Amino acid sequence: MDKNLKPVGENADQKQCEHKLATRPNGFAHCVFLLENVMKSFVKKAALATALASSAISASAATTGTTAKNEPTVVLVHGAFSDGSAWSKVIPLLQAQGLKVVAVQNPLTSLADDVATTKRALEAQTGPVVLVGHSYGGVVITEAGSDEHVKSLVYVAAYAPGEGQSIADLNKDYPTPAGFSELVADKRGFLTLTLDGVSKYLAQDVSPEQAALMAATQKPTNGKNFEEKVGVPAWKTKPSWYIVAEHDFMLQPALQEVLAKNISAHVVTLPSSHTPQISQPAEVAKVILEAVAEVAKK
Secondary structure: OOOOOOOOHHHHHHHHHHHHHHHOOOHHHHHHHHHHHHHHHHHHHHHHHHHHHHHHHHHHHHHHHHHHHHOOEEEEEOOOOOOHHHHOOOHHHHHOOOOEEEEEOOOOOOHHHHHHHHHHHHHOOOOOEEEEEEOOHHHHHHHHOOOOOEEEEEEEOOOOOOOOOOHHHHHOOOOOOHHHHHEEEOOOOEEEEOHHHHHHHHOOOOOHHHHHHHHHHOOOEEHHHHHOOOOOOHHHOOOEEEEEEOOOOOOOHHHHHHHHHHOOOEEEEEOOOOOHHHHOHHHHHHHHHHHHHHHHHO
């Protein structure tokens, strides 16, 4: 090799080839040899880059798949006289933590209809679920919570009946809640609350504007729902949390404490009305997040 040639990598090979062609008779053969080396080096590097990229994509897909599969979804079930918007203050707090949230829109036409609607929402999920119910929604999650996706239950000032029990059965040994005096039935037996019922008994700790909105948008509830009994309760096999509302005029706080004890729940007590998810959404979200954290560990 000429002393003044200093090959460094493929560019040096190219320059060396040009020099050989210009100065030596056998330069062409030597250039072919050099170019073959360049091509072999290029192919090896391209193959390595492709393998690394493929490996990275596969690892990323596997990680994403695992995360999507194991990250709990929170499914929220509203109570009587309301709809999924009852959770409107809690949902953004959960979503801010990166959680998928589904608020079920139950028809309140019968317990069977509400359970079926909730089960459809559960069946649509692909990973574990934390199932949350408020008030009458507690009856719904007690029945629907047997779904295999459900890993834990959260009762928010909610009924948690045992096998063969209804809301009427649970209430019979306790004083009638003051708010029941503000229930109005239509000719088909569907119940709603008066404005006073909402502002003084259902949600006495929210603003007058919020109470008026809740009264105007409430969903009539079939009165027979409160007499329908559940089968084997999900809380028998699923860990549960219970939020007791201390200033509740729709579900006796003393009954709430008994229900929480019956289901061996983690208990949190809040100084709230029957609707802590509206008056104290951050505290309710905190309890739900505790349940989510426990599910995520498994």
